[in-house]
Every structure is written in C-alpha cells, then in structure tokens.
Amino acid sequence: MSESLRIVPQPMRRQVEEGLRAAIVNGRFAPGEHLPDRVLCDLFGASRSVVREAVRLLEAEGLVTVQPNRGPFVAHLSPEEAAQIYDVRGVLEALAGESFARHATDGERAELRAVWEDLATRGPGASREDLLAIKRRFYDVLLAGARNAYVARMLDQLLNRNMQLRATSLSDPGRLAWTVKELKRVLDAIDRRDPDETFIACREHVQRAADVALRLLATHSPSPDAEPPS
Amino acid sequence: MSESLRIVPQPMRRQVEEGLRAAIVNGRFAPGEHLPDRVLCDLFGASRSVVREAVRLLEAEGLVTVQPNRGPFVAHLSPEEAAQIYDVRGVLEALAGESFARHATDGERAELRAVWEDLATRGPGASREDLLAIKRRFYDVLLAGARNAYVARMLDQLLNRNMQLRATSLSDPGRLAWTVKELKRVLDAIDRRDPDETFIACREHVQRAADVALRLLATHSPSPDAEPPS
DNA sequence: ATTGTCAGATTGACTGACGATCGTGTAGAA
DNA sequence: TTCTACACGATCGTCAGTCAATCTGACAAT
Numbered sequence: 001m002s003e004s005l006r007i008v009p010q011p012m013r014r015q016v017e018e019g020l021r022a023a024i025v026n027g028r029f030a031p032g033e034h035l036p037d038r039v040l041c042d043l044f045g046a047s048r049s050v051v052r053e054a055v056r057l058l059e060a061e062g063l064v065t066v067q068p069n070r071g072p073f074v075a076h077l078s079p080e081e082a083a084q085i086y087d088v089r090g091v092l093e094a095l096a097g098e099s100f101a102r103h104a105t106d107g108e109r110a111e112l113r114a115v116w117e118d119l120a121t122r123g124p125g126a127s128r129e130d131l132l133a134i135k136r137r138f139y140d141v142l143l144a145g146a147r148n149a150y151v152a153r154m155l156d157q158l159l160n161r162n163m164q165l166r167a168t169s170l171s172d173p174g175r176l177a178w179t180v181k182e183l184k185r186v187l188d189a190i191d192r193r194d195p196d197e198t199f200i201a202c203r204e205h206v207q208r209a210a211d212v213a214l215r216l217l218a219t220h221s222p223s224p225d226a227e228p229p230s
Numbered sequence: 231m232s233e234s235l236r237i238v239p240q241p242m243r244r245q246v247e248e249g250l251r252a253a254i255v256n257g258r259f260a261p262g263e264h265l266p267d268r269v270l271c272d273l274f275g276a277s278r279s280v281v282r283e284a285v286r287l288l289e290a291e292g293l294v295t296v297q298p299n300r301g302p303f304v305a306h307l308s309p310e311e312a313a314q315i316y317d318v319r320g321v322l323e324a325l326a327g328e329s330f331a332r333h334a335t336d337g338e339r340a341e342l343r344a345v346w347e348d349l350a351t352r353g354p355g356a357s358r359e360d361l362l363a364i365k366r367r368f369y370d371v372l373l374a375g376a377r378n379a380y381v382a383r384m385l386d387q388l389l390n391r392n393m394q395l396r397a398t399s400l401s402d403p404g405r406l407a408w409t410v411k412e413l414k415r416v417l418d419a420i421d422r423r424d425p426d427e428t429f430i431a432c433r434e435h436v437q438r439a440a441d442v443a444l445r446l447l448a449t450h451s452p453s454p455d456a457e458p459p460s
Numbered sequence: 461a462t463t464g465t466c467a468g469a470t471t472g473a474c475t476g477a478c479g480a481t482c483g484t485g486t487a488g489a490a
Numbered sequence: 491t492t493c494t495a496c497a498c499g500a501t502c503g504t505c506a507g508t509c510a511a512t513c514t515g516a517c518a519a520t
Binding site for chain 2: 011049052053056057059060061062068081084085087088090091092094095099147148149150151153154158
C-alpha cells in the first residue's frame with residue numbers, strides 16, 4: 001500500500017470528462033438531449049479537441065451515443081436495456097461478493113458490516129442522496145476487498161449507467177427494509193466464509209432491486225420522454 | 231431484421247481505431263511498446279486529432295494505457311490481471327449462456343450446435359487460426375441468442391483483452407478434446423432448456439480454460455517481457 | 461560519482477479553417 | 491391548398507499549424 005506521493009496535475013480532458021459524466025448521471029441533462037460540441041466547449045471552457053476526446057470516453061461507457069454527422073446525445077435508457085443492465089449487474093456484483101468472501105481481510109469485513117449497520121439504522125426518513133451515498137460506500141468497500149480491478153471498472157460503469165433507476169427504486173417506500181434484509185444475508189454469508197452463498201445472495205439482491213425499478217419504470221412512465229432515434 | 235442497405239462511409243477515426251485494435255490483439259505490437267502519436271499518424275495517414283480520439287477508445291477498452299506526458303503504451307497483461315479477467319469472463323459467459331437457454335430460437339440453437347460439431351470434427355491438426363475462428367463464431371451465435379447487448383459488448387472487450395492467452399491455451403495439446411467435451415455439456419443443458427445448468431457449465435468451461443492458460447503463463451514465461459512501469 | 465544544465469522529443473491543448481452531411485424551412489409548381 | 495425541390499444554416503469530421511509544459515538522455519561541472 002505504498003501510495004505514490006507524486007501529484008499529477010489533472011489534465012483538462014479529465015476534468016471535462018468527469019464534469020460531463022457527473023452532469024449526465026445527476027440528471028442535469030435530460031436523456032435524449034443533444035449536446036453539440038460547441039455548447040460543451042464554452043460550457044467547460046475547453047477546445048473542441050478536448051471535448052471530443054472526452055465524449056469518446058463517455059461513448060465507450062455508454063453514457064452518450066454519437067450519431068454520425070449529428071453529434072453526441074445523452075443516452076436513452078429503454079426498459080429492455082435497463083433489464084439487460086440489471087442482469088449484468090447481478091452477475092458482476094455476485095462475482096464481487098464471492099471474491100470478497102474469499103479475499104477480504106478481517107478489517108475489510110468489519111468495515112463492510114459497519115456500512116451496513118449505518119444503512120440499517122437509518123429510519124425511513126433518510127433522503128435519497130444519503131441512501132445513495134451509503135450504498136456507494138458499500139460498493140467501494142466491497143470492490144476494494146474483491147481484489148479484481150476489472151469487475152470494479154465494469155460495475156462502476158453499470159452503476160453510472162442506471163443511476164436514475166437506482167434513485168427511483170431506493171426511494172420506493174418499504175424498499176429500504178428489504179434492501180437491509182437482503183444485504184444482511186450477504187454479510188452473513190461473507191462472515192461464514194461461504195463464497196457460493198454470497199454469490200447467490202448478491203445476485204438475488206440485484207434481482208429484487210431490478211424487479212422494483214422495472215416495475216416503477218413500467219407503471220410510472222409508460223411512454224418515455226425523448227424520441228427513440230430511428 | 232430489415233438491415234439497412236445504405237452504406238455509411240466508415241469515418242477515418244473508426245478505421246484507425248479498428249486497425250490499431252487489430253494490430254494490438256494480433257500481437258503486431260509487443261506489450262509495453264510505446265506508441266507515440268507521431269508514428270501512429272503516418273502509420274495510418276491520419277491527423278493527430280483522429281489518432282488521439284481512437285487512442286482514447288482503446289484506452290477505455292483497456293488495450294492501451296496512457297501515461298501522462300508520455301503517451302500511449304500497449305497494455306501489459308500481468309498474471310494477476312489475467313486471472314481477474316478470466317473470473318469476469320466466467321460470470322459474463324455464464325450469463326450469456328443462461329440467457330441463450332432462455333431466449334434463443336430453435337434456429338439459433340441449431341446453429342450453435344452446428345458450430346460445435348464443426349469444432350468437434352476438427353482433428354488435433356487444426357491450426358490456431360481456424361480454432362480461434364470457430365470459437366469466434368460460437369461466441370457470435372451465443373451472444374446473438376442471448377438478447378443482451380451489454381453482456382455482448384463487455385465480453386467482446388474481454389475477449390480482445392486476453393487474445394494472446396486464448397491462442398496459447400487453445401494450442402495446448404489435448405485441450406481441444408476437453409473444450410469439445412465441456413461445450414457439449416453446455417449444449418446439452420441448453421437443449422434441455424435448463425438455464426441454471428447452462429450457467430454452471432459455461433462458468434466451469436471458462437474456469438478450465440483459465441487454469442490451462444494461467445499454468446502455461448506461469449511456467450512458460452516466468453519473467454514477463456517489458457518493464458512494468460513505475 | 462554525483463549533480464546541474466541544456467537540447468531534443470513528445471505530449472497537452474488551442475486555434476482557425478475547409479468540405480461534407482443532415483435538418484429544416486421556404487419558394488415554386490401542380 | 492398541398493406537395494415537391496432547392497437552398498440555407500447548423501453541426502460534424504478532419505486537417506494543419508502553433509505554443510507551452512514535460513520528459514529523456516547526454517554532456518559538462520563540481
């Protein structure tokens with residue numbers, strides 16, 4: 001853990017990339033919205049080269065889709081895509097949990113349980129932001145203990161991709177209690193050093209979250225907002 | 231399936247991107263090799279803007295790593311990373327198989343079995359290229375029938391990432407017979423419409439391939455080639 | 461031998477420019 | 491009035507050139 005002390009001046013490109021990503025996942029840009037590079041340029045005060053490179057990265061992450069000769073658009077999340085994302089999230093999170101059960105240190109296990117207890121003691125009055133932040137910490141600890149950089153990167157992408165849906169599903173009344181109960185099963189499996197059971201518990205947890213989110217998505221907004229291109 | 235007939239002139243950027251990716255996965259560039267954008271420019275006859283955007287995409291895929299102020303390098307695959315990639319591949323392929331068992335049409339099931347029979351009837355004298363091509367077709371059919379664009383994209387990335395290892399493990403004498411037998415278990419599970427068994431069979435297949443590849447990697451080249459930077 | 465300095469090479473970023481392409485609105489014809 | 495064709499604007503794709511910051515390696519000085 002000899003963390004390098006050298007400071008790296010964050011390149012302009014990375015600032016644009018992170019700013020744009022944050023703006024998209026926080027909903028400051030509506031899905032389907034057109035983002036001409038001109039407006040991105042003077043929004044971030046950067047040149048076209050920088051903006052275009054940043055857009056390429058977000059395109060690879062799936063957050064924006066670039067139509068030829070028309071430019072970048074905020075990606076639209078259809079119910080089918082959402083279901084697919086949850087499927088992938090399920091197996092990746094299951095793998096992360098399984099790896100955590102295998103490789104995590106005692107300190108990391110204790111830390112994960114601490115985060116869970118933080119979540120469990122929140123009343124139902126907690127704000128969406130708080131809940132998302134706690135779940136974020138949960139994932140951070142989980143992925144750190146899983147010792148697998150690839151599953152961490154891919155899961156990060158997927159969590160960014162369906163941030164809006166997670167916010168809605170977390171705000172569902174009564175969902176918090178189920179989340180706490182499902183995660184307890186994960187924690188118990190981890191403490192019993194049972195990777196297989198951890199795998200199953202994690203995947204099932206995501207499946208439940210997907211059911212809630214997709215049900216909300218189907219009933220609450222039967223007709224999506226922006227135009228599905230082509 | 232009304233595929234649009236209109237041809238879109240592939241942008242220069244995409245040509246550079248695909249050419250560079252092909253050059254890396256085919257081993258025309260050694261791992262750890264430095265790729266100054268100057269040489270990429272007159273190698274592809276493109277301007278710096280185009281090359282840099284293409285490099286961004288490959289960076290997001292993990293095929294190249296860009297060191298600040300030093301430029302892009304062909305990514306180096308450590309044994310630990312290889313093991314992590316195989317872990318992720320295992321669950322993603324398992325999910326793809328499970329989805330295939332759930333959603334594929336009868337035609338797709340027959341097609342998958344045809345590809346498998348093609349692989350099974352090859353004698354041990356088949357060339358690496360042929361075997362890789364057949365496995366490629368197997369994956370294409372599998373992913374098409376899985377009805378999940380995300381698992382397809384991520385699996386594609388991972389397969390590109392460890393192409394070299396796959397080539398070595400496929401060339402291992404006797405491995406072909408085991409591969410055929412393991413895939414038969416997958417096919418049988420699919421034909422029995424048993425998603426859970428398909429999941430397990432796929433994951434185990436990848437695990438076996440990982441064991442072979444990592445064993446070869448450990449014994450055949452105990453000290454990697456290029457310098458691990460920093 | 462260690463340190464300091466300098467030149468060359470390379471990246472990061474910006475700017476201006478040009479043609480190609482898409483969408484749209486308008487003018488003209490039926 | 492309705493429909494078609496064309497022109498126009500907006501935007502993208504690409505390029506070339508410039509400048510500053512940084513790294514590398516060699517060479518000189520202590």
